[in-house]
Amino acid sequence: METLIQDGTFESKELFDKAEANIRRGNFGRAAEFLKRALKIDPENPVYLSHLGLCIGLNGNKLEGEEICRKAVELSSRNPVLLVNLGRVLVAQNRRRDAWECFTRAYRMDNTNAPAALELSRMGVRKKPVLPFLSRNHPLNIRLGKWRHKVREYRRRCKEKNKI
Numbered sequence: 001m002e003t004l005i006q007d008g009t010f011e012s013k014e015l016f017d018k019a020e021a022n023i024r025r026g027n028f029g030r031a032a033e034f035l036k037r038a039l040k041i042d043p044e045n046p047v048y049l050s051h052l053g054l055c056i057g058l059n060g061n062k063l064e065g066e067e068i069c070r071k072a073v074e075l076s077s078r079n080p081v082l083l084v085n086l087g088r089v090l091v092a093q094n095r096r097r098d099a100w101e102c103f104t105r106a107y108r109m110d111n112t113n114a115p116a117a118l119e120l121s122r123m124g125v126r127k128k129p130v131l132p133f134l135s136r137n138h139p140l141n142i143r144l145g146k147w148r149h150k151v152r153e154y155r156r157r158c159k160e161k162n163k164i
Helices: 012-027 030-041 048-057 061-075 080-092 097-111 112-121 139-163
Strands: none
Touching: 012 030, 012 061, 030 048, 030 080, 048 061, 061 080, 080 097, 080 112, 097 112
């Protein structure tokens, strides 16, 4: 997970590397401790701040995590990694549309950004609404869409049984 670290001391970068390793392992609480220590050394670093927001958001306090990630994006709006972290916190809040916008913005900034591309592919492609003349959020479209999904799953399972 390569990120764009702005300035900072050797010690803060070392703490950040330890935090990143813990994030990869899913130890968000431990990673947050390292990031807080790094921020004491380099308090204006938006990358450290964004990763701290990610850890806090994925460790349970989603609103505080979002707030911290948004502050980091305000400090440095040209870094796609900050948008990806914000998007991940938004996915944890089940705000998929907002997350998709963050991932798309990050990907447009840098189309070689693997984390943004990965998150976009994880989100998948949405199917068209069953009744296109109604909004996607209309209760009828929601209900019919769920029903369509169940029917397709049933058909898929029936085909698999017949192949065996």
